Amino acid sequence: MTPPAVVYNTDDGCFDCNPCSDSIRFKSDQSQKETTIAVANIICIVPKDNCGETVYSLLYLRNDAEATGIKDERLLLDNILLATVPKPLAERYLYAQLPPHLCPSGSRRGSMDIIVSTTSGTGTGASFFNNILRPLLSHLGVNEYKTHETQSTQTITELCNAKFIPRASERLPQTIILLSGDGGLTDMIDAFHSTLDSLTVPPTIALIPIGTGNAMANSLGLLACPAAGLVALLRGTPASIPTFAAEFSPGARYIIDEGRQRVPILRMSDDGHPRVYGGVVASWGMHAALVADSDTLEYRKFGADRFKLAAKEILYPSDGTEPHKFRGAVTLFKKDNQTQSKHEELLRRKEHMYVLASLVSNLEKDFMISPLSRPLDGRLWMVHFGPMSPSSVMQVMTSAYQRGQHVGNESISYEEIEGFRIELGELDERWRRICIDGKIIIVETGGWVKVHKDPKRLLNILLLQNSPHQCNN
Known part of the structure; x- marks a missing residue:
C-alpha cells in the first residue's frame, strides 16, 4: 500500500481529539485537507522515514463504502501520515517496538504461522488476510511467517500434529495467528490436549475472529471494536486457555458435510471411550x-x-406440532467452594429443553449466556431448563441478549459445576446430537456423554487486558 502524499499536521487547530469522542479529526496545513477517523478503527501509530525525516503512520480500518459510495461492509487497511504525535495519541497508540510474539523467526527464536480458515463464517478469511493483516504486518516490518489456508476440516489438526505439537515438545516458542471462528481454536485445543501430557512451551495464539458466533472472541472482547482483534495482536499478553474433556459412549460419531456423513472419533480416553476437548461450550x-x-x-x-432462524424452526415446527421435549437423565458434578468436597446431583427432571455448560460469557456478540463468567477464569457454568411454551423460550433467549438477564428467571437454573453426565433416552438420532464448541457429535441409542474440566492448560491466547480504545460500538 502506497502511503498518502499528504502529511497531516497535529498542531493546535489541526488536530481534534476528545477522549470521549467517537472520532478524531486531522487537517493538513499544506492542502487544508481534512480526515476524520473513528476511534474504534485505529490500530496503531508507527514511525516512518519520509525522505530522511521521521513521520508517523497512523494505521486504521476504513470501510470500503467511504471511497466508493456503495454500501459495503468490507474493511480495508488504510493510513495517514502525521508530522508529529500528540501526547494523547502517543500514550494510546504509538507502537515503538515489536512484542516478543511478533519478533522475526529464527532457528531458536521462534516461528510464526498464519492460518486462514476458508470456510469460517461467511468465508471472509482470505479477504481479511490480503486486505488487512498482510499489509499491517508489512507496515510493522514483520515478513517472516508462513501462511496456511485450510483445505479441509482436518487442515488445522494436521498442522498441529505435523508442526505445532513437535515444536512445543521441543520447547520452541511459536506464534500462531488464527483467522477463524471457534472451530479453528477448538481443533487446536483438541489436538494438543489429546496428544500432550508433559510440560511444553505453549504456543501463543492470536485469534482474529472471522466466524459466525465467535464465542471465545466475543467473551475476550476481541470484537468490542472493529480493530480490537488487531490491537490484541500488537498489545495483548499471553494467557492460558482453560479446557474441558468430553467422553462419549462407544458408538459416538462426528457429524460432517451438513449432516450427510458420520466419521469416527479417533482419540480415546484411558478406558477406551471416544474423547474430545473443547474450550467454549x-x-x-x-x-x-x-x-x-x-x-x-x-x-x-x-x-x-x-x-435465530434455526431456533424458530425448532420452536415452531413447520408441521404444526409442539417443540420437542428432550428426554434423558442429567447428573451434575459439583464442588463445595468452602470444603472442596465433591458431590453429584441427579436432576429430577427427565424432560429438558436446554442443557448447556460454558467456559465463556458470550456465545455471540450480545448473547450473554453466562454473565458471571470472566475471561479465561476456568469456571464452568451450567444453564438448564425444562420444556416451555415456544413464546416462553423466545423470551428467555431475548433476555440473554439483554446482558444475561435470563439467569434471573425463576424457571432457569444457572450454577457453577465441575462437569456433567447425560444418559440420553432418545430414539430419533436428531435429538441425540451433542455440541462441543460448534462441532456436532451424535450418540448412539442408549448412549451417554460425560464432560469434566481438564486441569491442563497447553495453549496461550493473546488477551487484551487494557485496550487503548474506549469502544463505543
Whole structure:
C-alpha cells in the first residue's frame, strides 16, 4: 500500500481529539485537507522515514463504502501520515517496538504461522488476510511467517500434529495467528490436549475472529471494536486457555458435510471411550440442535442470524406440532467452594429443553449466556431448563441478549459445576446430537456423554487486558 502524499499536521487547530469522542479529526496545513477517523478503527501509530525525516503512520480500518459510495461492509487497511504525535495519541497508540510474539523467526527464536480458515463464517478469511493483516504486518516490518489456508476440516489438526505439537515438545516458542471462528481454536485445543501430557512451551495464539458466533472472541472482547482483534495482536499478553474433556459412549460419531456423513472419533480416553476437548461450550437440547441444523451453506449466508432462524424452526415446527421435549437423565458434578468436597446431583427432571455448560460469557456478540463468567477464569457454568411454551423460550433467549438477564428467571437454573453426565433416552438420532464448541457429535441409542474440566492448560491466547480504545460500538 502506497502511503498518502499528504502529511497531516497535529498542531493546535489541526488536530481534534476528545477522549470521549467517537472520532478524531486531522487537517493538513499544506492542502487544508481534512480526515476524520473513528476511534474504534485505529490500530496503531508507527514511525516512518519520509525522505530522511521521521513521520508517523497512523494505521486504521476504513470501510470500503467511504471511497466508493456503495454500501459495503468490507474493511480495508488504510493510513495517514502525521508530522508529529500528540501526547494523547502517543500514550494510546504509538507502537515503538515489536512484542516478543511478533519478533522475526529464527532457528531458536521462534516461528510464526498464519492460518486462514476458508470456510469460517461467511468465508471472509482470505479477504481479511490480503486486505488487512498482510499489509499491517508489512507496515510493522514483520515478513517472516508462513501462511496456511485450510483445505479441509482436518487442515488445522494436521498442522498441529505435523508442526505445532513437535515444536512445543521441543520447547520452541511459536506464534500462531488464527483467522477463524471457534472451530479453528477448538481443533487446536483438541489436538494438543489429546496428544500432550508433559510440560511444553505453549504456543501463543492470536485469534482474529472471522466466524459466525465467535464465542471465545466475543467473551475476550476481541470484537468490542472493529480493530480490537488487531490491537490484541500488537498489545495483548499471553494467557492460558482453560479446557474441558468430553467422553462419549462407544458408538459416538462426528457429524460432517451438513449432516450427510458420520466419521469416527479417533482419540480415546484411558478406558477406551471416544474423547474430545473443547474450550467454549458443551450442550445438548435446543442449543445443540440449532447449531447442527444451521450448519449449512444456506443458513451460513445469514451470518449470526442463522442461529435465530434455526431456533424458530425448532420452536415452531413447520408441521404444526409442539417443540420437542428432550428426554434423558442429567447428573451434575459439583464442588463445595468452602470444603472442596465433591458431590453429584441427579436432576429430577427427565424432560429438558436446554442443557448447556460454558467456559465463556458470550456465545455471540450480545448473547450473554453466562454473565458471571470472566475471561479465561476456568469456571464452568451450567444453564438448564425444562420444556416451555415456544413464546416462553423466545423470551428467555431475548433476555440473554439483554446482558444475561435470563439467569434471573425463576424457571432457569444457572450454577457453577465441575462437569456433567447425560444418559440420553432418545430414539430419533436428531435429538441425540451433542455440541462441543460448534462441532456436532451424535450418540448412539442408549448412549451417554460425560464432560469434566481438564486441569491442563497447553495453549496461550493473546488477551487484551487494557485496550487503548474506549469502544463505543
